[in-house]
Amino acid sequence: MIDYSLYLVTGRELLPPGKEYFESLEQSLQGGVSVVQIREKKTDTTKFLDIALKSKAICDRYGIPLIINDRVDIALAVEAAGVHVGQSDMPIAMARKLLPENAIIGVSCNNVQEIEQAKQDGADYVGIGAVWSTATKDLDKPVIGVRGVGKMLERLDGTSIKAVAIGGIKSRNLLRTLHGSVSPTNHSLDGVAVVSEIVASTHPRETAAKLRELIYAFRRGSSILKGLSVHSEYSVETVIDGVVDIFEAIRKHNPLVHQITNNVVVAQSANATIALGASPIMATTAQEMEDLGRVSGSLLVNIGTLVPTSYDGMMEAGTFANAQKKPIVFDPVGIGASEFRKNAVSQLLNTWQASVIKGNAAELATLAGSNEVQAKGVDSTGSGFKDPVSFVRNLSCRERCVVVLSGETDYISDGSSVAVLNNGHALLGRITGSGCIAGSCIASYCAAAAILAGSMEDKGKLVVGDIFLAAIGMILALTISAEVAAMREDVKGPGTFFPALIDELSSLSSPTIRERARVHIL
Template identity: 75%
Template sequence: MTLIDYSLYLVTDRKLLPPGKDYFESLEQSLRGGVTIVQIREKDTDTAEFLDIALRSKDLCDRYKVPLIVNDRLDIALAVQADGLHVGQRDMPVSVARKLLPANTIIGVSCNNLQEIEKAIQDGADYVGIGAVWATTTKDLDKPVIGVRGVGEMLQRLDGTSIKAVAIGGIKSQNLLRTLHGSVSPNNHALDGVAVVSEIMGSLIPEQAAARLSELISSFKRSGCIHKALSVSSDYSVTTVIDGVVDLLNCVRERSPLIHQITNNVVIAQSANATIALGASPIMATTVQEMEDLAKIHGALLVNIGTLVPTAYEGMMAAGTFANARRKPVVFDPVGVGASEFRKKAVGGLLNTWQSSVIKGNAAELAALAGSNEVQSKGVDSVGSGFKDPVSFVRNVARKERKHSISSSCCVVVLSGKIDYISDGTNVAVLENGHELLSKMTGSGCISGSCIASYCAAAMSKAQMAEEDQGKMVIGDMFLGAIGGILALTISAELAAVRDDVKGPGTFFPALIDELSLLSSRIIRERARIQIL
């Protein structure tokens, strides 16, 4: 069988053509733009008209050496000698179609869940169309939208097989990179392609639309990740980590990065003041219309779901998308995610839409994300003694999240508590600084997100400086950024708690702001209590 390039898979739909746009003109322009395979879909066309359209489409595709797949209609596929047939779950079974079609004909099948993937494997399909990944208006959906994270689970079942996989459903240039980065199995099984309908078929200039999508796919293949650490390896040591954190402290003070924070209404002022005390600059904006412009100028984004109202949620969705597009760090704090089904669904929607650089949470929040019952939540707090093996837990969660970004990239996970555990999926930093007064203060966890975002912005800033020097893309070290943000807060808390003017929680916060502003390289080196495992 000829090797098929599934990377940019066009599914036709004449209903989407702009007024006055000829279908065959649109198809040829799409082929010139970089479409690598075409599926002709005519659900409401009689046989004679479908045959004519398919014959002319096959002629065009042959000229550009691009395979033509016919949707559903085996008779049409046979009549035009199509390269393949695509069937749905209610269409002719793959096993029957295989007997009727010529040898080496490609057969694909639509799949929405693991059971359908299993059947496709048993029936001997050549490829599967997995979806719908996103909500779509081009097809009535009778099955749930699975999201990019759901695609990864289905790809895992294809490990060890020769079956190719194409994602379909609502894929456009705006979410294409997230689709590619997020749809990866734990064993690094990535998509072979993406199926696009409306962005090409609905375009007045389909050649440009296809070329734009093709370039994004090529960019993904070249870069391999969104937030790859400078050295995601086992080379970290206590000395190199503390040196790196000190470097980031100085970078925050020198560059004063703008930190965009969509955060809990209860702690907006405290978080802004903590950001300023560190040396960074806060902007607390939630309006969706501002998000694209803010992504151009901020150094990092913090998304905290403590106050989950519809307008803020829309802003979170857009802010993370634009931050990813501009390679800005995204720190995500899923506050109280285990408290309600509403929060769980909201978090699922956010994590399917954009990629986090750092996910920070207490034991209950991370347990909810991981689907573990080991720690329960009470509102935004954890209940129970914690994880039996927090080191393994945080490393495994980081590894799992890492697979939703792509095999070589890194999503750092921070497990906050009396002892803080931070992992990039390989290394685990164990931080033992802090003071119990932090737990007596509203929003201390939210403030730690501000600190992490400030240090991650510095890490990205340093990477961009290196990129300019080296002339190639370099991505900031989010592992160091997360460690630096936690150490800044916890060391400052220790110093604030023993001041003569601190009598309890009420006087602790002003002193904490003071100590954040006074934090120095010397203090970090003297007081940091850290292990690297």
């Protein structure tokens, strides 16, 4: 049985100055590479055979299977474990006739049609990609993105065919690749194929070991979403208890919340963050995102005023937040207003993994590709979803994160449970940026939830559901504060409502949350 976990594809042209190919190959095996594919697209047969023979001898010393790209004759000559073919190479059926009975045959696939063909042809594994853009291979087919892999994996349900992701995979995006490349039926990757990250390294042993450890860490449950629910059973009582714990943790720990948000509501969002007990930092410059990723407790990305400089910052901030396992709250404000926004959101969500996606009915419908609800600018039109519970649950499963559907009634799902919240007041909808403020509050709660999850990990305890509970807690904090603010004698309308809302957020207490929360768990 081949271990496809860390699949090295060679490329001698990528070797750094002074690094010899066979030395690099052996060191990569010492670092944890589990299978090797020799790719020599521009090498004559004699040279290819020599490279393959010597590579096979090295792989044999470490018990690592060798696969040959394209050339069935070379694979036969060196007694390789198998071959990998592209869509324009020798058909699998013909290769199967020529190769020994136990030979492994893999095929490159870029879409579901090619997956179906691979199933019919009897492939042993498929290489799905390109997942990311790559400079190591001229691409004649589109980059499918992390979120496109799941649809292809679903077609492998019920088969013994293994799946390896390939194309631009590096240590900085490996966890994103593993976490996001899962089908709605929970079919996941069997491995990742890496080229330049290892071959171009001056220290391939250490590079391979780092990649291997990331893969093992992911399989042990250490994903990029610290504190994400793992589909536990919830009751109203356990939810309220968890919400209160997180609420109190915000006041205790005063987490730093990095926010790239709508320019219209920067001040309001910062004030709401402070009122809850967290500390805001509003920064958009790409060059400082690595530093902020280390020191902040969570990240909010809101595309309300999407400009090139902030977009670059969003791309970098999310990547570094994932690397540090910091929660990311994503608010696709007005995604349905333009193709530019739709494309930007697709790029962002294929680059990094969100912990929470929050939006109104029109925004989430657009993200899901549904025409049930239409957008008017940043607002929704129409009566809403016929089955909002199923909608949020399905979208959560697809996007692999908690989903918050905001509205008169709020629906929150972790892909299994759905919380239905009925607090709030109409005045919330009559002030600028109430939805954006909600994103800031969720990010504050997520930062505190991650702190709690970390403290429990340090004690060897299993922590589940924190991000789900954080999203619920934030909605309750904001909507309960809105109810209390609206009852004040000094509130005469939207103009006097917002200052009162900030006051009530600041003075909100755990007993008030317990007393006023109207929550149902489905």
